[in-house]
Amino acid sequence: MAEKIALQEVEVWDGNMAAAQAFRQAQIDVVAAYPITPSTPVVQNYAKFLADGFVDGEFVMVESEHSAMSACLSAGAAGGRVATATSSQGFALMVEVLYQASGMRVPVVLHTVNRALAAPLNVNGDHSDMYLGRDAGWINLCSFNPQEAYDLTLMAFRIAEDFDVRLPVMVHQDGFISSHTAQNVKPIQDDEAYNFIGEYKEVDPMLDFSKPVTYGAQTEEDWHFEHKAKQHKALMDSISVIEKTFEEFEKLTGRKYNEVERYLMDDAEIAIVALGTTVESSLLAATQLREEGIKAGVVAPRVLRPFPYNALKDALKDVKAVGCLDRSAPGGALGMLYNEVAAAMYTSDSKPVISNYIYGLGGRDMTIAIIKDIFKELKANADAGKLTTPLQQFSGLRGPKLAFF
Amino acid sequence: MEYVGWDEVTTGTLIESFSKPTDNVAFIRPEERAYSDMNSYKASVASWRFIKPVYNRDICIDCQFCWIFCPDTSIISRDKKMIGIDYEHCKGCGVCVEVCPTNPKSLLMFDENKANEEALTEWPEKKRKDK
Numbered sequence: 001m002a003e004k005i006a007l008q009e010v011e012v013w014d015g016n017m018a019a020a021q022a023f024r025q026a027q028i029d030v031v032a033a034y035p036i037t038p039s040t041p042v043v044q045n046y047a048k049f050l051a052d053g054f055v056d057g058e059f060v061m062v063e064s065e066h067s068a069m070s071a072c073l074s075a076g077a078a079g080g081r082v083a084t085a086t087s088s089q090g091f092a093l094m095v096e097v098l099y100q101a102s103g104m105r106v107p108v109v110l111h112t113v114n115r116a117l118a119a120p121l122n123v124n125g126d127h128s129d130m131y132l133g134r135d136a137g138w139i140n141l142c143s144f145n146p147q148e149a150y151d152l153t154l155m156a157f158r159i160a161e162d163f164d165v166r167l168p169v170m171v172h173q174d175g176f177i178s179s180h181t182a183q184n185v186k187p188i189q190d191d192e193a194y195n196f197i198g199e200y201k202e203v204d205p206m207l208d209f210s211k212p213v214t215y216g217a218q219t220e221e222d223w224h225f226e227h228k229a230k231q232h233k234a235l236m237d238s239i240s241v242i243e244k245t246f247e248e249f250e251k252l253t254g255r256k257y258n259e260v261e262r263y264l265m266d267d268a269e270i271a272i273v274a275l276g277t278t279v280e281s282s283l284l285a286a287t288q289l290r291e292e293g294i295k296a297g298v299v300a301p302r303v304l305r306p307f308p309y310n311a312l313k314d315a316l317k318d319v320k321a322v323g324c325l326d327r328s329a330p331g332g333a334l335g336m337l338y339n340e341v342a343a344a345m346y347t348s349d350s351k352p353v354i355s356n357y358i359y360g361l362g363g364r365d366m367t368i369a370i371i372k373d374i375f376k377e378l379k380a381n382a383d384a385g386k387l388t389t390p391l392q393q394f395s396g397l398r399g400p401k402l403a404f405f
Numbered sequence: 406m407e408y409v410g411w412d413e414v415t416t417g418t419l420i421e422s423f424s425k426p427t428d429n430v431a432f433i434r435p436e437e438r439a440y441s442d443m444n445s446y447k448a449s450v451a452s453w454r455f456i457k458p459v460y461n462r463d464i465c466i467d468c469q470f471c472w473i474f475c476p477d478t479s480i481i482s483r484d485k486k487m488i489g490i491d492y493e494h495c496k497g498c499g500v501c502v503e504v505c506p507t508n509p510k511s512l513l514m515f516d517e518n519k520a521n522e523e524a525l526t527e528w529p530e531k532k533r534k535d536k
Binding site: 103104105106166203204209210211212213214215216217219222223225226227229230231233234 | 408409410411412414416417418419420421422423426427428430
């Protein structure tokens, strides 16, 4: 039996340690990893826990991230609880297998510490990797600080392994700003955490020799569509299990999570929609602007996939202007958050003015001053009842103003 | 297999080998196993083949080479005695003929449309070794 660790009521952990502790408490059967900055300490800490006798499981060192995810998928298909962590280029190399995991309905947990994608090579935080994997059929949960990285990683196992879900889950946190920033984290004790997640429940394990199964079938035009439709339905339906898990977690810890988080939104006239650590920065900027009489608020999708269209519509129903902040190079289009939010609001009775800001690429600092400037532009949009700026602007960029549409 | 809607396909495109729990499958002959309808055992790939191996019992020494080397387990052997070829799953690759050690060979490739009885009348004579 693995030894336990008696945790303090408040621990000082960075986001990576928070995720590693959640991994340890989940007592994963197989972690296969090829560590990469800035997620390295997640699996490094986990490997040390295992070596020191705090985990009963296997740590498999593989030769690439493609192999890491393949080994996790295979061990999951064999019938074990599996997880790994990665970032950026490693995430990109995993992408092929991400689609395999969701298609085969194997509940892998992937802790993604978000980092920019090359070229140019960059180790700092932005959301390029998150955006790259968003259509891979995984549940995507977004954390904004180490506490949430810990909480959501624990919940990820329970959601992924639920009989009504059986889909892989990604938990995201910002590289360095969350992953390497030590903060106060309130953990739950090992037994509580393990009981919350529960024993791993096998579904069609390959190691059940009396009921042999084949994973990874080939389907062509006569079967493929039906299988992908069934998979999409499972992802869409998973929101009820996610919500139930959030409720159970609140009962256990008092910490409440929602599919869409709202900050200062009760009377907000303008709102920023953002992900990651920028959510907290935006909250600080909004709080300061309220002293100037600007009714600013912040809305953040906690669940990026399945995308919470209805909850988002409700969160933004009373605002006049919305700024969607995308921390990923948009690749010849508007940012993802703009597209999703605009689609949600287009089918809503309220029609706020929506604009798009690209910011913080490669770890460029998103300052309170920049966010306040954005809020002030949104206020001008709200007062005018129409766009007073280009639709898409780059914020915090040196050189001549860059904007489109 | 019958086409079903998205709500009836298996989760994760999983393929079950058997229609009921089956222990010690190595001791059950293939024709007696409860293969599921999705198992490839139930699917014929005979149409993939344009040449076929024909087996000549009169020459065979039951060495089992063909049985071991066949990549599709399409050589039927019972109690170390060669019986014949599973033409539903043989794809005509010719590996069995290649590995056959007898002189002449006990397995030879013929046109898919030639009847086995006719093929057996065309079997070559034993080759003399040149010294």
